Amino acid sequence: KDKGAAVGLREEYDASGQLVLKQVKKGVRDFVFGRTLGEGSYSTVLLATDRQTLKEYAVKILDKKHIIKEKKIKYVNIEKDALNQLIEHPGIIRLFYTFQDSSSLYYVLEEASGGELLGVLKKIGSFDEECTRFYGAQILTAIEHMHERGVIHRDLKPENVLLDDQMHIKITDFGTAKLLPDPRKPVGPPKPYDPTVEEESTRARSFVGTAEYVSPELLTDKSACKASDLWAFGCIIYQLLAGRPPFKAGNEYQTFQKIVGLDYEFPPGFPPAARDLIERLLVLDPQRRLSIEHIKNHEFFDGIKWGRGLWRQKAPRLKPYV
Numbered sequence: 001k002d003k004g005a006a007v008g009l010r011e012e013y014d015a016s017g018q019l020v021l022k023q024v025k026k027g028v029r030d031f032v033f034g035r036t037l038g039e040g041s042y043s044t045v046l047l048a049t050d051r052q053t054l055k056e057y058a059v060k061i062l063d064k065k066h067i068i069k070e071k072k073i074k075y076v077n078i079e080k081d082a083l084n085q086l087i088e089h090p091g092i093i094r095l096f097y098t099f100q101d102s103s104s105l106y107y108v109l110e111e112a113s114g115g116e117l118l119g120v121l122k123k124i125g126s127f128d129e130e131c132t133r134f135y136g137a138q139i140l141t142a143i144e145h146m147h148e149r150g151v152i153h154r155d156l157k158p159e160n161v162l163l164d165d166q167m168h169i170k171i172t173d174f175g176t177a178k179l180l181p182d183p184r185k186p187v188g189p190p191k192p193y194d195p196t197v198e199e200e201s202t203r204a205r206s207f208v209g210t211a212e213y214v215s216p217e218l219l220t221d222k223s224a225c226k227a228s229d230l231w232a233f234g235c236i237i238y239q240l241l242a243g244r245p246p247f248k249a250g251n252e253y254q255t256f257q258k259i260v261g262l263d264y265e266f267p268p269g270f271p272p273a274a275r276d277l278i279e280r281l282l283v284l285d286p287q288r289r290l291s292i293e294h295i296k297n298h299e300f301f302d303g304i305k306w307g308r309g310l311w312r313q314k315a316p317r318l319k320p321y322v
């Protein structure tokens with residue numbers, strides 16, 4: 001009789017000589033892989049079912065050779081560290097565990113069966129104020145949680161805002177996050193030069209998010225800060241109500257020109273409170289952008305109960321804002 005090796009169990013004897021079966025790390029064989037959810041540049045995300053528990057997960061598979069060749073090892077560790085630092089928040093996708101085989105790394109993540117907010121938005125065209133207020137509030141508290149833990153997402157967009165089976169949000173894709181040094185941890189001695197590791201400075205310089213949501217500071221002086229996520233937040237709020245992002249042009253370069261020139265306008269009939277909030281977020285100088293506290297107190301969010309209550313209440317029914 002197979003000692004359960006197939007299901008990742010190992011025989012051990014405890015102090016009193018009693019036989020115990022220990023659950024060891026899961027492996028590829030423990031899952032049945034389903035459809036592809038999306039392809040990243042170094043990874044693929046598939047739906048997968050755990051053979052034993054029949055629970056559904058999203059598994060991100062990274063090709064080790066490709067990562068090493070492209071010197072992206074740092075990115076991979078950043079994503080894992082970011083997800084591990086952000087556990088236990090209802091608005092952040094959970095990383096359950098990771099394992100590897102000879103060719104790939106596997107991240108076993110929570111499945112968000114409602115899919116991407118972008119997909120829902122495309123289906124109904126645009127959100128009304130009530131839905132925008134609810135989803136905006138959930139996204140803001142998830143951003144607040146990240147920033148409290150020194151994590152800057154850097155690529156927030158409706159595609160990375162997922163929906164669970166209760167139609168509550170789950171932020172995902174921390175592969176391009178920036179981890180601020182932990183103020184509580186002393187900075188260690190400088191590491192010896194390692195040619196295979198791409199330096200932070202070059203990394204910060206090389207990375208740019210998705211054109212429509214990139215902040216002006218990332219385009220002008222190549223550095224992202226927490227306020228960069230709030231610029232993206234402003235773009236998302238605008239897009240939920242208008243059905244399109246504020247800065248969109250024929251190609252990336254023209255989109256960048258619109259951003260640094262703050263070249264956007266509101267469609268007629270745009271709700272005035274939302275317009276005022278967006279005008280205080282889409283500010284070129286990151287220092288002058290509204291802080292999270294001020295956003296929470298803005299009249300657009302009047303009526304929102306911030307805190308745990310936000311995650312227990314029923315999501316408003318999505319109806320198009322005509």
Ligand SMILES: C[C@@H](Nc1nc2c(c3cc(-c4cn[nH]c4)ccc13)C(=O)N=C/C2=C\CC1CC1)C(C)(C)C
Nearest residue numbers: 037038045058109110111112113115116159172173
């Ligand atoms: C934006 C993202 N799309 C998605 N990423 C994830 C999903 C996900 C689920 C559906 C879905 C499920 N049921 N119906 C639709 C559709 C798209 C998804 C999920 O459940 N759990 C973790 C995910 C991502 C975590 C990983 C990046 C670290 C890309 C295109 C990058 C795969």
